[in-house]
Amino acid sequence: MSSPLFTVEKKIPHSERGTGARAGTLHTLRGDIKTPAFVGVATKATIKGVSSAQFAELGLQTVIANTYHLYLSPGEDVVQKMGGVAQFMNWKGPTMTDSGGFQVFSLGSGFGKKVSKFGNRGETSNQFEVSPRSDSPVRYDEELATSHGKLAIVDEDGVTFTSHLNGTMHRFTPERSVEIQHKLGADIFFAFDECTEPTALYEYQKAAMGRTHRWAKRSLAAHRQNFEANKRQAIYGIGQGGQFDDLRQESARTIGDMGFDGFGLGGSFSKKYGDNSLQSALNMLAYLPPEMPIHGLGVGEPEDLFLGAAYGVDTFDCVIPTRNGRTGTAFTHRGNINIENAQYIGDPSPIDPECDCPVCTPDPLTGMYFTKAYIHHLFRTKEMLAPMLVSQHNIRFLTRLVDRIRDSILNDTFDHFRDSFLERYNRESQNSPLLTQSHNLIRQQNPQVVEHIPSH
RNA sequence: GCGUCGGUGGUAGAGUGGUCAAUUACACUUGGCUGUAAACCAAGCGGCUUCGGCCUUCGGGGGUUCGAAUCCCUCCCGGCGCA
Numbered sequence: 201m202s203s204p205l206f207t208v209e210k211k212i213p214h215s216e217r218g219t220g221a222r223a224g225t226l227h228t229l230r231g232d233i234k235t236p237a238f239v240g241v242a243t244k245a246t247i248k249g250v251s252s253a254q255f256a257e258l259g260l261q262t263v264i265a266n267t268y269h270l271y272l273s274p275g276e277d278v279v280q281k282m283g284g285v286a287q288f289m290n291w292k293g294p295t296m297t298d299s300g301g302f303q304v305f306s307l308g309s310g311f312g313k314k315v316s317k318f319g320n321r322g323e324t325s326n327q328f329e330v331s332p333r334s335d336s337p338v339r340y341d342e343e344l345a346t347s348h349g350k351l352a353i354v355d356e357d358g359v360t361f362t363s364h365l366n367g368t369m370h371r372f373t374p375e376r377s378v379e380i381q382h383k384l385g386a387d388i389f390f391a392f393d394e395c396t397e398p399t400a401l402y403e404y405q406k407a408a409m410g411r412t413h414r415w416a417k418r419s420l421a422a423h424r425q426n427f428e429a430n431k432r433q434a435i436y437g438i439g440q441g442g443q444f445d446d447l448r449q450e451s452a453r454t455i456g457d458m459g460f461d462g463f464g465l466g467g468s469f470s471k472k473y474g475d476n477s478l479q480s481a482l483n484m485l486a487y488l489p490p491e492m493p494i495h496g497l498g499v500g501e502p503e504d505l506f507l508g509a510a511y512g513v514d515t516f517d518c519v520i521p522t523r524n525g526r527t528g529t530a531f532t533h534r535g536n537i538n539i540e541n542a543q544y545i546g547d548p549s550p551i552d553p554e555c556d557c558p559v560c561t562p563d564p565l566t567g568m569y570f571t572k573a574y575i576h577h578l579f580r581t582k583e584m585l586a587p588m589l590v591s592q593h594n595i596r597f598l599t600r601l602v603d604r605i606r607d608s609i610l611n612d613t614f615d616h617f618r619d620s621f622l623e624r625y626n627r628e629s630q631n632s633p634l635l636t637q638s639h640n641l642i643r644q645q646n647p648q649v650v651e652h653i654p655s656h
Numbered sequence: 657g658c659g660u661c662g663g664u665g666g667u668a669g670a671g672u673g674g675u676c677a678a679u680u681a682c683a684c685u686u687g688g689c690u691g692u693a694a695a696c697c698a699a700g701c702g703g704c705u706u707c708g709g710c711c712u713u714c715g716g717g718g719g720u721u722c723g724a725a726u727c728c729c730u731c732c733c734g735g736c737g738c739a
Binding site: 239241243244248249264266269298299301302303305306307351363364365390393395438464465466467468469470471472477478495496497498499500501504516517518519520522523524525526527529538541542582584586587588 | 686687689690696
């Protein structure tokens with residue numbers, strides 16, 4: 201990048217927490233991104249169920265698409281011909297692309313589960329989802345892969361994928377990923393990495409991290425060699441290390457020193473892998489160049505946005521608003537609700553009366569909003585509007601949350617905002633099962649009074 | 657009226673002497689979802705339980721049998737055919 205990518209406007213110093221919470225701006229050719237920012241996930245050049253015409257209204261400044269998925273369909277050449285991923289999806293703002301490294305994990309994990317089924321490992325051991333033998337480079341075994349359902353095999357040079365769409369074989373290397381991402385043309389893209397199972401054992405985690413570092417160097421070299429792309433696109437390196445602090449530290453120092461434009465926290469932060477994945481990743485911040493922009497890959501639960509922001513993470517992407525939206529779970533200031541639950545039959549209130557999204561907000565002309573009763577009905581009848589509405593609401597809930605985190609950093613009220621928000625979000629979330637129980641009990645006994653019982 | 661086929665859990669629909677509290681799907685109830693193989697997945701879905709079982713269920717009633725959703729008789733209900 202010829203001009204500086206990132207400027208920090210305000211910083212809350214913190215000796216133990218990475219670089220400390222900060223507000224800043226990412227400058228791209230397609231516009232600025234005020235940070236911290238929530239990035240919409242548009243894997244296949246679409247945020248599922250949400251039109252790009254709605255992005256701005258929902259508070260999205262940028263979206264992130266996926267190299268692997270767009271490579272498979274429609275192919276990077278088509279996207280390039282259409283003017284790049286932003287123009288392709290009819291979006292004027294900044295874009296990012298992810299390298300496909302996550303698919304090494306998500307597509308490869310199917311294999312490990314099948315292996316454990318055969319009894320090679322304990323029933324509960326899913327720790328070697330990808331390449332159990334850490335030291336010996338794993339060669340691709342087509343017969344093994346197809347017969348056991350594994351879709352990604354890692355070796356030192358790259359990854360061989362079996363397409364999840366049609367079973368065809370594809371090869372990704374750092375150079376190939378960068379080449380594809382040049383054609384996709386996003387403003388910011390990521391180096392090809394190997395995302396591991398967070399619970400993978402130390403030896404494997406270390407080996408994968410080393411591989412990721414060597415791939416990072418190659419990704420960066422491939423990018424710097426392309427003069428044109430280099431002028432238009434920024435490249436972030438991704439750090440790994442699982443839940444091991446020494447590996448995380450080593451990864452942060454190594455990637456941080458390579459000369460990337462930014463840094464991505466690598467891993468999978470799902471709670472099913474325990475509570476330490478995100479924390480271990482955030483510990484990397486202390487070892488990175490302080491002015492380097494940080495992206496939290498796949499970080500988006502409200503608690504995690506606060507936690508990440510507190511450590512100095514600048515951008516976050518996450519599928520949670522749209523995936524939850526599609527499956528009926530809506531964020532509210534009083535905790536999540538499942539709009540499909542029976543208690544919302546005939547509920548005239550909006551999803552969250554405190555929300556300013558187009559779904560919850562009364563229309564200025566009619567004074568009407570989308571009721572829980574209506575959205576519940578749409579889900580029950582499997583209408584496509586249902587997931588669309590909740591996805592919109594959830595996206596706005598998170599972009600607004602991150603916007604307010606930004607404001608609180610600028611106003612020196614971050615800690616207060618975090619505490620007050622999370623106190624309600626968690627407390628009322630915990631209470632809701634009881635509320636639901638009593639609500640249902642009363643409803644069974646006195647169906648006619650249901651309208652008068654406050655539901656959240 | 658005669659003949660014939662059929663009546664199974666919220667619905668559809670398997671089962672047709674014991675391994676059946678009864679396959680499966682849908683519905684329903686509740687969970688889960690963090691760089692999207694996800695408009696998905698999982699669990700529950702007669703009652704009670706000291707979790708080993710116990711009790712009540714396959715249109716109603718009666719019978720055969722060690723044992724019946726399954727066989728027999730009868731009644732009720734429905735489809736079809738003939739009058």
